[in-house]
């Protein structure tokens with residue numbers, strides 16, 4: 805009898821621990837809020853990219869994705885999605901990306917803080933990143 809109670813208690817503790825550590829970081833519940841660590845946009849990835857966009861994706865993955873997330877979907881608590889209407893070409897032209905990479909960005913649209921400059925990129929590198937982002941944006945109806 806005592807053993808049964810002990811097993812039940814252990815079982816309940818395990819359930820609570822699971823809920824706290826695993827349930828609490830459920831990716832579904834992370835999607836909506838800018839604070840939470842999950843991706844901030846549901847990004848449709850096109851089947852094919854142009855060659856320049858593919859090169860841009862490599863640069864993006866190496867130096868931008870740690871903050872802006874896989875497929876530029878953003879990371880809650882870190883940085884915004886670049887596949888977002890705010891960053892459409894008429895509102896943030898290609899030069900905004902060049903400036904962001906070379907001198908950084910003072911926080912103004914989001915609660916994430918400043919973006920530091922990204923070292924070691926040529927304008928050509930950034931132009932390919934922009935091509936990649938624009939093709940992602942287009943696939944998501946952001947023109």
Ligand code: HEC
Pocket residue numbers: 864867868869870871872882883884886896900901904905909910911912913914915916917918919920922933
């Ligand atoms: C250390 C994290 C970090 C990295 C790395 C990073 N960014 Fe950012 N970026 C941010 C944050 C945070 C913002 C949001 C600033 C704000 O509140 O508007 C931002 C904003 C931007 C903007 C919007 C600029 C504007 O004028 O509003 C662009 C474009 C951008 N990032 C492109 C890039 C590109 C391209 C790369 C890779 C070359 C990159 N970022 C790497 C954190 C980062």
